[in-house]
Amino acid sequence: MPARAEPADAALIARVVAGDDRLAYGLLVRRHQSAVRNLLRRLTAGDAALADDLAQETFLQVYRKLAQFRADAAFPTWLHRIATNVFLQHLRARHVELSLDDMPEPATAGSVAADEAPRAELQLDMARAFAVLSPAERAALVQCYHLDMSHEEAAAALGCPLGTLKSHLARGKQKLKARLQAWETRT
Structure with a gap:
């Protein structure tokens, strides 16, 4: 007996909007929760508890x-935009500034295998x-490099013009390059 195909996101959304179908909404959540949590963990610099909240x-x-979803973009793009907005609202509400003091301490020599040490150091430096x-x-x-979205999809997910997204990418890559040059000279 062939396996039943899962309903498409659009069908589940229609069921939720039409009749407050909580089973359909549960399927949507289960289908997309890992991607949303991964996005938020990246945005929160690895704070899993905050990302889950x-x-x-x-x-x-x-x-x-x-009910406001118009399908102008794919559902995951719309969902990522909401997740990013929730993250930004959290930062504004808390006036949170991420600093180096918030980052975990480097692993001790005994806690990481010798062949994994360079990777652990790179992850910490990242x-x-x-x-x-x-x-x-x-x-x-x-959005662009971890979630592998196109610039257009990322701009839609973040709710900003394409040019603004490209500016954020260029400045971010420049800052990362400057910060990671120290790591490159160690290897």
């Missing part, structure tokens, strides 16, 4: 706003480098 807030807002980016620069880089 923001993911929960994202899905609450999505549920409230689902996290520290990402911490100096503005939220907009971090969001642009995560």
